[in-house]
Amino acid sequence: MRRTFLGGVHMNEHKNTAKSPIETITPPEYVAIPMQQHIGAPCKPLVNIGDTVLIGQKIGDNPTALSCPIHSSISGTVERMEKRLTTNGSFVEYIVIKNDYKGAVSSELAPHTILLGDTSSEKIIQKVREAGVVGMGGASFPTYAKIQSAIGKASVIIINCAECEPYLTINHRLMLEHPEEIINGTKILMRAAKIKKAIIAIEDNKLDAAEKIADNITDHSLIDVEVFKTKYPQGDERQLIYALSGIELKQGQLPADVGFVIFNAESCAVIYNAFTTGMPLVSKLITVDGECMKSPKNLSVPIGISFKDIIDFCGGLTHNCDRIITGGPMMGVAQWDLNSVAIKATGAILALPALTETEPHCIRCGRCVRACQMHLLPALLAQYASINDFDMCKELNIMSCVECGCCTYICPGKVPIVQHIRNAKQELRARQALKK
Secondary structure (H helix, E strand, O other): OOOOOOOOOOOOOOOOOOOOOOOOOOOOOOEEEEEOOOOOOOOOOOOOOOOEEOOOOOOEEEOOOOOOEEEOOOEEEEEEEEEOOOOOOOOOEEEEEEHHHHHHHHOOOOOOOOOOOHHHHHHHHHHHHHHEEOOOOOOOHHHHHHHHOOOOOOEEEEEEEEOOOOOOOOOHEEEEHHHHHHHHHHHHHHHHOOOOEEEEEEEEEHHHHHHHHHHHHHOOOEEEEEEEEEEEEEOHHHHHHHHHOOOOOOOOOOOOHHHHEEEHHHHHHHHHHHHHOOOOOOEEEEEEEEOOOOOOOOEEOOOOOHHHHHHHHHHOOOOOOEEEEEEOOOOOOOOOOOOOEOOOOOOOOEEOOOOOOOOOOOOOOOOHHHHHOOOHHHOOOOHHHHOOOOOHHHHHOHHHHOOOOOHHHHHHOOOOOHHHHHHHHHHHHHHHHHHH
């Protein structure tokens, strides 16, 4: 019997690009690289207007405890620096680089030449930080900090290959095309975190990838593959832990508190390449799909490339495109500007038609309650949030909501439950900030 969790939903997966190999996009004329692509303090530019930069050169950093370096994804000239809106609506400083099309790589980059068994945890953590690696499943938490927080607490690493959002197939392709990068990246993380057991978690709609990974593992006592039932949101860290161990994380608990630490498959691959080639995180793997995308693809793109350049490479949009979403359709963010750029956390760009408009109304069916993986009362939370009764929202544990979207997806009355909940959580966070 496949491992699974309580709640969640089954949906049309739309894995249209599962058989589409990863392509490397044509380099763009410009990239615009934001100085904050991670949870923590933004980076400070290390270059000036007019400077020549090389691929892999560090162009932003911050010595603050929680930050993550940023590197140039092309070679060329720094043309300008400017404040722009990010894909989540915040203003951040961007470094705009004009491509010289020479593809020149920084001479400072070099592979790690010391045997892994002779490399200390501290050295690995420093290398991971210098490579600018973050959680590439969407959270963007600096990977070096996650490793540090797990040492002495976690005893098992989980490599999250669930990829449970509809449309997304880029991790599936990564497992099929470069299984050794994921496996060897996992070994590096095990050494860094001082952990002797790792589980690679894959949903059962990707059995070919599970077989490919398993065939490339040389010691199954150290690293093994576990297959999970395909259900959304199996990729949430709480559901992975529950499906694997039966342990439920309490509000405020982190995976390390119950003996686990979780990393994304692509993060493993980036770490492996940083060690074997010296190249830091300068490109991102993404799925480009949706009913309104003329030629859906899986792509490797330079960080800072515009959505417009990516969409043009995929043949453009059909005439009936109504929405561009970055990320999956369940937890992604609608975009208003095709000049937005791909960053470390970008997993997909989806072009979708308009939704059928209906007047939302709750019919008290209880489907949202059954679907809620966090065992909350979504309909009541949405009701109290809509009338600004934030005290009741707090009493009903609204902050435990992970905003997975199952409740909104399954609601026959088309109530935008998650949006109501997000609004209420934002208000409660603002109130909390005023108290500090």
